[in-house]
Amino acid sequence: MSVGIRHDDLRRRNRAMVISAVRRAGQPSRTEIAATTGLSHSTISAISSDLIQEGILTESKPSETASLKRGRPQVGLGLNPEATAVMTVVLSLNFLSVAVIDYAGQVIAEEQRRLDTLTMPRDELIGECTAIVRRRFEDPDLDVRSVARIAMGIQGITDTHARAMLWSPITSQTDIPFADILEGEFGIPATMENDCNMMAVALQWRDPERYRDDFIAILLSHGIGMGLVLKGELFTGTHSSGGEFGHMIHRPGGALCRCGRRGCVEAYAGNYAIWRNARMMSEDAEPADVGDADMRALAARARESDGPEREAYRKAGEALGFGLGSLFALIDPAPVAMVGVSAAAFDLIEPALREAIAQTAGGQHSKSISFDTEPNELPLIREGCAMRALGFVDQEIFAPGVQVKPGKHVA
Amino acid sequence: MSVGIRHDDLRRRNRAMVISAVRRAGQPSRTEIAATTGLSHSTISAISSDLIQEGILTESKPSETASLKRGRPQVGLGLNPEATAVMTVVLSLNFLSVAVIDYAGQVIAEEQRRLDTLTMPRDELIGECTAIVRRRFEDPDLDVRSVARIAMGIQGITDTHARAMLWSPITSQTDIPFADILEGEFGIPATMENDCNMMAVALQWRDPERYRDDFIAILLSHGIGMGLVLKGELFTGTHSSGGEFGHMIHRPGGALCRCGRRGCVEAYAGNYAIWRNARMMSEDAEPADVGDADMRALAARARESDGPEREAYRKAGEALGFGLGSLFALIDPAPVAMVGVSAAAFDLIEPALREAIAQTAGGQHSKSISFDTEPNELPLIREGCAMRALGFVDQEIFAPGVQVKPGKHVA
DNA sequence: CTCTTTTTTTCGAGCCTCGAAAAAATACTG
DNA sequence: CAGTATTTTTTCGAGGCTCGAAAAAAAGAG
Known part of the structure; x- marks a missing residue:
């Protein structure tokens, strides 16, 4: 069964809710947030003033939607781009790319590189991945300490916990624990994501109307992959990335x-x-x-x-x-x-x-x-990784500690 | 996104947790409940004394596990069988059965009946189902008002919301809204469940060690059906019972x-x-x-x-x-x-x-x-319906009102 | 300049959970 | 058999959180 709700979890979850509402809606006012979350105005006011104080949100003053209405104008809340940053690493057939993305989701630096993944030995493959990340960190424009998360995407099978690549068509190597490698090298939490799952995540953000609760993303490329969203959640296998x-x-x-x-x-x-x-x-x-x-x-x-x-x-x-x-x-x-x-x-x-x-x-x-087509998978995978990493940050910034204990399932 | 957590939800959810812990564990002490839920002893004490006062739980005095330990002996908490009752109705090929089950899960009355489902016209089929339920209610031993839920199980496809049978191999009729029919007839909340899903639910209760987070129940009978549990939860299609x-x-x-x-x-x-x-x-x-x-x-x-x-x-x-x-x-x-x-x-x-x-x-x-075999599906289906109905009651008894608003999905 | 409307903040009330300490209930010890 | 140790359960005050109502703020309307 899932674990009981502690009193302190309450604030934590509601903070998460507010951040998630802002990320989703763009520039919502406090009133809008209160409406979508169902919480009272007082609560939203308290939480958002905390978040602003902590530098997670910013007030995006007036203008914008020309206020033709009477009354006090709404002030929009936005994500503070400088709150933190995340990094994405996408490894696909003969191609490696990395990008740094600010907290608001904008790309602020990137690098791409061709390499012969199929023939490359294990150490070299791992070395290329860490090297390209290291070069980003050496960029004087980037404050290293602002990067809070690395999300790596790869074509192939990954494990459920998003720690390792188990098998991939782009290399003969198997079972590379990329997440651990990156964490060990840079001391920043990292995950290893499946490419098709990231495509699905990206579609959800690109077109939330069409890709909402249930949809399928199929990769038609050298191999055939699938990312599946059911009831609004990414569906993964019980042991591997699944699908x-x-x-x-x-x-x-x-x-x-x-x-x-x-x-x-x-x-x-x-x-x-x-x-x-x-x-x-x-x-x-x-x-x-x-x-x-x-x-x-x-x-x-x-x-x-x-x-x-x-x-x-x-x-x-x-x-x-x-x-x-x-x-x-x-x-x-x-x-x-x-x-x-x-x-x-x-x-x-x-x-x-x-x-x-x-x-x-x-x-x-x-x-x-209905079928939609999108010939270019790489941008989708990168976007998906970015949103996934930012999602983790959203969950961690406001939740200093206090994570649910591993509990048994509920009826 | 899912809706924020209100302050009153807190107690509601923790009450649910306690009831669920008791249903699962049999006769747990307050201390055991505190351990499995992660809540403090004070909280468990407060909640369980409420639940006892409300007649939902009972203290099952001493004896039991011969207390060889020192210290104050634990007092086990159990479900009060008289708290309420539920009814199960199982309709399968040429066979209709009904049972009344007390809050602790014991069968207290039942009736079975052969009928020719394949040739039966629609009205007659519906009539037989309501009649067999009515006969149970007419039983003088049964306090009608104690029945809080009806769960009906049928071989065939049902809709996601567990309201109607959409298609079934046991009859040529389609789209029978059994849940609405039973609710209309008896004024008691009802659901229409898929047989294989109920088999899976029953297995989870019968052998929680083996059938816990991920397993598959396959019905090998006239047709082939499946009930699927993934990550501890029954997997259903997005529109129909699925699988x-x-x-x-x-x-x-x-x-x-x-x-x-x-x-x-x-x-x-x-x-x-x-x-x-x-x-x-x-x-x-x-x-x-x-x-x-x-x-x-x-x-x-x-x-x-x-x-x-x-x-x-x-x-x-x-x-x-x-x-x-x-x-x-x-x-x-x-x-x-x-x-x-x-x-x-x-x-x-x-x-x-x-x-x-x-x-x-x-x-x-x-x-x-590993494969397990069980030649007789009907008892499983009935058990599953019973547990499902009791689960609903668990959720409703302690949650007077205050249900989550239908919200958008979360990242 | 005053009134109206809408958004946001403030403030006290009411719950809830928690930790610590007390109370209760039994086994062990001499 | 009385006293001590041990374990479970209850009690009590503290701290936090959300809520509703009212106040404050910030505009447009007249």
Whole structure:
């Protein structure tokens, strides 16, 4: 069962609520905050004056929404950009990037770097990651002590506690405890996040109307990944980052997947699988890396004529459709965002995908399921990491100590 | 975002915590409750003396665990059986049962009845359900006003809010708002629960060691159903009861399922599917009802000789294995309880099932996944309904009013 | 310049939890 | 059998938190 509520938790939680309301709403007045949180004006007044005093919030004086109304004008509350900063590190295939983000969410410094992740030995890979972070800290413009959190995102499987990369397609290395490494190196709390989960987090912030309580973000790239939000919360597996949509079984004993098994969705819909089918290679052919440019050229050819390229995309759509259908049997249909280079070829994928879904339990709603596409995953992953890190800071700045004890579950 | 915590919520929640601790632990002393909830002894003392005064808890004097220790002996706190009562109604294929359960969880009255659910018209089906409940209320031994909740369980799909049956294999009727019907008829709050979810709830109470944070209950009967507990909480779909494991796609375009689609797991592992395969009928053959006795005879024949019967169970195991494998790709492996008549034939199913799982993303753990079997689902469903109803009562008795406002989700 | 309206702050009241100390209830000891 | 030690439970005052009501502040309207 979850633990009882102590008297001191009360303030802590309500402070959290106020900060979260401000981060979400932009420049809300105290009155608006009182309305959305359900707390009384007196309480909001007390909490926000504390937060301002502590330098967490700032009053953003007048102007803004031209006050045409009578009465005392509202004064907006905003996050103080200088309250603290966070750092994001995103490691993807052959590419490493880092960014420093202020408390209000603005990027204040960044650096990107190409490197050959696939062949790189373990130590070198870790070394590159720590080095790029170190260079940011050496930047004289940046006050080192202002960085309160590092969130690292990686393509691959991470553990539930967001401490380590367990497996990744971008390197042959496994089980790298990046969070511990970064914390040890820089003495700043760090987490290791799954790329697709961060995409989902970012979508939630980018378009809260559309991506709110339930939605799915699917990465269509070299591999197939998924970030899933259910009832407003990121869904993770019980041991790992979870949601290995790409490795649901599409055809038992079917095409060879990069993971070594057969018949996974990814073995039909990953870049290498589309490439393999478009070239009419065997379904057992070893998965090969395909560049984004090659994939775009492939899509162009598929649009031109009805040859094996188009058929390859059709097969990808079918695999994705049946996979989504099975998923929808479990969680009910939800809006889907397709992200990554093959999302730019979604026009080639969609017909077969919808046809497949229509044959599944999700089928009755197949027409109403809406798809969005976003070809570029990296900015999304970075945004997600930033929001995640800021979220942790929000929770920690106001909660000096006093964390819930690990309790048993509740009925 | 979720709503702020009011000062009065504090007591409400801590009262809930105490009641829940007592329901879970049996006869805990105040000291034990203080330990598990993390609240101070003074607080527990205050809350429990309130609860005793209100007739919700009782002090179960001494004896019990022979107090060999020095010092003042602990006095156990228990639920007062007379505090209130709940009623469960379970509707399954050709069978309707009702039970009255006291606040401590003991059955105090019950009635069961056979009826032909498949052919029964809508009004008659509803009429039978209300009539059996009415008969309980007419029992002079029962104080009508003591029943505070009705939980109805049904095989089939229910909506997220536990108000209505949307679809069920036991009748051709759809969208029956049983919760509203019972509330309207008897003026007592009611819910409409999915059978497999209730099985999962019951398992959690029966064996909290084994079935705690993450586990799966699978109903192997006429159809294939699933109840899923993740991170200690019942997992439901966003619109429906969710977890339609039986209708994940095993083989695209494959065998005909009772739901009208093709290739579902159920079309290979449901009773009718096993029967169809054992008789070497076409996979397109219309699903037919098979009695439990016939299924037991089939299993016996399969054990005797390696004929089509054994092959039918093998196919069922394969379908279940690949389905579980896909599920484990999404949620990580967890203990599984197999429930229902075909769980008694699990020895015939298990080899192929494990072989299939080994070929999937869950494969690396296939050996460590443990299966439990329970051939009789009805008692589980009833227990689950009872615990669910009592849980609601626990929440409502101490929370007179003051419910959280429907809020937006939190970061 | 005064009145009206709206936002924000102030202030006392009422709860709630906590820690410390007291009270209660039993086993151990000689 | 009386006194001591030990453990559980209750009591009591202190400190904090939120709330509602009223006051204060800051504008536009007339």
